[in-house]
Amino acid sequence: MVIKGLLRQPLFIIGFLFILILITTSIIYSLLYHGHVPQYAILTEKGKYMGSPPFKPSVIPPFGTDKNGYNMFDMIIKGAKYTIGMAILVAILRTVLATIIGVFYGSFLRKIHNVATKLFDAFNYVPIILILMFMLYPILMMDGQSEHYKYHLITRLGFEVGALVLLSLPTLALKIGNETMLILEKEFITSSKVIGAGRLYILKKHVFPHLLPKLWVQFVQNIIQVLFILVHMGLFNLFVGGTHAVFTGTGTELKSSSGEWAGLIGENYKLLSLTPWVPMEPLIMFALTIWAFNFIVEGIKKAIDHPYMKIKENIPKENQMTEKKSKSLASFEFLNKKPSSRNLVQSK
Amino acid sequence: MTSILYRLSLRFVLTIVGLIFLGSTPALFKGTSLNLKGYWGSIESVLKQLIHFNHVTFTEYNAMKQNHYLLLPRLFNVGSFSIEIFILSFFLAFLIALLLTYITVLLPPIVIKIIKFILFLLESLPDLLVISIFQLFVIWVYTKTHILIVNIVAYGEHKVILLPVLVLTLLPTIMLYRLMILDFEEEENQNYVELAKGKGIGMSIIFLRHILRNAMIHIFIDSKYVLWFMLSNLLIVEVVFNIDGLLHFIRMHPFPIIISAGLIMMFIPIFIILAIGNIIIEKVVGHKVEV
Numbered sequence: 001m002v003i004k005g006l007l008r009q010p011l012f013i014i015g016f017l018f019i020l021i022l023i024t025t026s027i028i029y030s031l032l033y034h035g036h037v038p039q040y041a042i043l044t045e046k047g048k049y050m051g052s053p054p055f056k057p058s059v060i061p062p063f064g065t066d067k068n069g070y071n072m073f074d075m076i077i078k079g080a081k082y083t084i085g086m087a088i089l090v091a092i093l094r095t096v097l098a099t100i101i102g103v104f105y106g107s108f109l110r111k112i113h114n115v116a117t118k119l120f121d122a123f124n125y126v127p128i129i130l131i132l133m134f135m136l137y138p139i140l141m142m143d144g145q146s147e148h149y150k151y152h153l154i155t156r157l158g159f160e161v162g163a164l165v166l167l168s169l170p171t172l173a174l175k176i177g178n179e180t181m182l183i184l185e186k187e188f189i190t191s192s193k194v195i196g197a198g199r200l201y202i203l204k205k206h207v208f209p210h211l212l213p214k215l216w217v218q219f220v221q222n223i224i225q226v227l228f229i230l231v232h233m234g235l236f237n238l239f240v241g242g243t244h245a246v247f248t249g250t251g252t253e254l255k256s257s258s259g260e261w262a263g264l265i266g267e268n269y270k271l272l273s274l275t276p277w278v279p280m281e282p283l284i285m286f287a288l289t290i291w292a293f294n295f296i297v298e299g300i301k302k303a304i305d306h307p308y309m310k311i312k313e314n315i316p317k318e319n320q321m322t323e324k325k326s327k328s329l330a331s332f333e334f335l336n337k338k339p340s341s342r343n344l345v346q347s348k
Numbered sequence: 349m350t351s352i353l354y355r356l357s358l359r360f361v362l363t364i365v366g367l368i369f370l371g372s373t374p375a376l377f378k379g380t381s382l383n384l385k386g387y388w389g390s391i392e393s394v395l396k397q398l399i400h401f402n403h404v405t406f407t408e409y410n411a412m413k414q415n416h417y418l419l420l421p422r423l424f425n426v427g428s429f430s431i432e433i434f435i436l437s438f439f440l441a442f443l444i445a446l447l448l449t450y451i452t453v454l455l456p457p458i459v460i461k462i463i464k465f466i467l468f469l470l471e472s473l474p475d476l477l478v479i480s481i482f483q484l485f486v487i488w489v490y491t492k493t494h495i496l497i498v499n500i501v502a503y504g505e506h507k508v509i510l511l512p513v514l515v516l517t518l519l520p521t522i523m524l525y526r527l528m529i530l531d532f533e534e535e536e537n538q539n540y541v542e543l544a545k546g547k548g549i550g551m552s553i554i555f556l557r558h559i560l561r562n563a564m565i566h567i568f569i570d571s572k573y574v575l576w577f578m579l580s581n582l583l584i585v586e587v588v589f590n591i592d593g594l595l596h597f598i599r600m601h602p603f604p605i606i607i608s609a610g611l612i613m614m615f616i617p618i619f620i621i622l623a624i625g626n627i628i629i630e631k632v633v634g635h636k637v638e639v
Contacts (some may be wrong), residue, residue, distance in 0.1 A: 083414040117357045122366025124572065125615040127580035133601045134374040151380060159380050224472075231474040232584060265476070272480055273487050280484075290472045298468075305375065 005303035011301020015292040019084065022289070023297060026081035034061070035078060035259070040069040054275045066268060066278045075264060076285055079210025082260035083230060086240050088163045095215055097165065098172035103211070105173060107203060115182070120170040128167050129232040135163045136238050136257035142245040143258075149242055153257070156242045164226060176211070182211050213304040220297045224290055231286050234262030235269060261285055352630055353386055356623050362614055363619070368394055370556060374457050390604045397605045404609075419606065423597070428614045430594035433509065434582055435617060437516035439577065444517070445524035452525075453532055453559075454551055460529065467526040468526030471519075476580045479515050479588050486511070512585045520574050524567075527574075531566040535559045565637060568625050 006012050040060060042052045051059065053069035063072035109116075139159050144150050149156065183189070184207065192202055230240070237243050239256035240263070246253045256263020264282040272279055352450065360599040368391060375390035377383060391436075397404050404419040452463060453589050490496050498510045536542065545555045586593040 050438065081622055103622075118362035119366045121363045123361065124576045125363065125367065125579070125618060126370055126611055127583045129580055129596065130583060130598060130607075131370060131373050133599065134607070135377065137602075139380060155380055228474060231476050232580065235476055235587065269476075269480075276480075276484050280477075280480060283474060283480065287431065287473050287477055290474070291469065294468070294472050309564060 006299060009299035009302050012303070015295030016298065018292040019289070019296075022080045023084055024079055027078075029074070029077050030081070033074075037074045037259075038071045040065055040071070054278065057277050062279050064277050066264075067271065067275065070279065072264075072281055076261065076282060077255075079258070079260040079264065079282075080156060080285075082240055082258045082264065083227070083286075085228040086161075087089060087223045087230065087262065090161055090226045091219055093161065093165045094168055094172055094222050095219045097213060098169055098176055099211070100220075101173040102176025103168065103180050103203060103207065104121075106177035107199065107207070109177075109182060110181065113177075117174060120174055121170050123167075129229060129236070131167060132229070132233070133236055134162055135159060135240065136233075138240050140238050142243060153241060160240065164229065168222070169226070172222070176215075176218075179211060179214060180207055183207050184293065213300075216300050217297060217304075220293055224293045224297070227290050227293070228285060229252075230260075230262045231265065231283070233256040234265035237266045239263040239266060352627060355628065357630055360619060360623075363490075363615065367611045367615060368398075368608045372604045374602055374607070375604055376609070378427060380568050394608050395502060395605050398609065401609070404605060405604060406603065408601075419609070423609060423613065426592055426597045427594040427610070430582065431588065431614070431617050433513050433516060434578065434614075437513050438520065438578060438621075440513070441516045441520035441524055441574075442571070444521050446526055448521075448525050449528040449532060450552075450555060452529060453536070453555055460533075463598070464526065464529060467522055467529075470522045471526060471564055472517075475515075475519055476588075477585050478519060479584065481515070482511060482515055483588075507591050508591065516578065516581055516585055520578050521558075523574050523577065524570070527570040528563070530562040530566055531557055531570070534566070536561045538562070561632065565633060568629055568637075571625070575621075579614070 040055060053065050053071070054067045057064035057072075060071065063076065065071055066075075104117075119303075136159070139151060139156055151159075174231050187208055189202060192206060197205070233239070237254050239254075239258070240260045241256065241258035242257040243263075243266075244257045246255060254267050256266070261282040268275065268278040271345060295308045372387055372390040372394060376387045377525065378530050402418075402420050403415045406422075408415050408417060431516055452460060452533060455463075486497050498508065532555075540558060541554060544558060545551075581591070583595040583599070585591070586596040587599070594614060598607055626637060
């Protein structure tokens, strides 16, 4: 049912196909080349010196190379699966954990609601990336001197995912808890209780089905949030899987150990004015991916709002009054009412 | 009125407690293992230091030498600049968005639809991308005409104000503009608008007299989200333009007391804006509005 509804939404299809193609090519690329990225040294034509890296996109199409001569297009394709995969993984964990906590909170812990909302409101006045930076910096950074990580790759990844999930959990769980409370105030819940339904039964049969469409929207929106955070982490040299520090002749060079997009921004952002295409390309890819996921969200929203898909809407308490009023007023209507009366007013 | 003042002060105190808890997060982990004891100790010491705040010092390494400075004047100096550009940008964004919305609602529906879609696309751009486009544009103009429109990076005594404010205004304007159009469209479908139209009142008067007042509640609630979004923009702007601002300062000195005090300092002006808005709206609407 839901999937059929989604397939009718062109925005959803565009977004979904974009992400799907990007991830599949990325995986196929890794399977074919085992993560090897072609590197271009000095270019010569008939024995004549033509230039050295970085090459512009016009010299080595389509995306040019970075200052070490690595092909940017290959790097972006290679990195796509890590970046998007990371975002999806974190979003899944966030949504699932926040749902469990939120539903429990909404149904059993209503008494602390007033205090909890205000206490966790602090998260709304803090740029999350700042806190994230303090938590992740000691873990993800490679020791510049010994060129060794302090922790194993799995630990680093686990800690990073954990931090990204943990810091958003309070706000998200409160939101879902709030939704749960609104649903539990509905009349059909009372009638269900009167008939003799238990708390768990009500959660399973009534609360969860009403929550589910909103959770899907939350899930995709969280993917977008994580992508935004990854861009910022890239600027602050915190890369997925760890920040690789390599000594070169000119100084320490920072690299992402997995090769995801944030790493491509971070190491090249200082060179924005010299080689603008190198940091701009991963940034543009981020923008395109976020667009695709935003398309998916819009598609899901429209599919849910579709009359066939509608299960009872959760109208906030304040609006219920106006809703009732408007219903009684709507019973009086002009028979020859035009759909848009605004044009009439304007032409006057 | 007592009730709203009570609610606001409760919110104020509890949020500051929350900020202190957040400010100590660097002490929460020792390596990768949870260190609750150290976390609690850090919170205690932050509380103690906040009470004797004018004696708190911080250390800076300058040319291999340790220098101790008093925190209070320094924090105030960097903070006032950040808060200035933050609030300036927010109010600019709000006014521009309101003005644009006023013009937009008078346009034919199909144009509104197109504008909404464009805004939807613009809203998804990462702030770093927008900043880089601005910087590249300034550089491009400079190489073509040798006119430096604005300074793109702060160095030494040169301060940059125009470009950061511009960047910091642009994205919230887009967000607020889109949110306002959505809120106004929702209001437009209400019956009182229909009635007003039926009476022959012009659209622009309906907008100013009726819709604006009712849509303000939603816009106000949305503003809180926009302000939060602007905070991370501010950090990026401060870092990229090398501004000696509050968030940049916190980033360079990651000690629990500095993080907590800095976050509280950033929170207070935002809270004041939201509190004033809350009081005004409750007066106009006449019932409880929670942000």
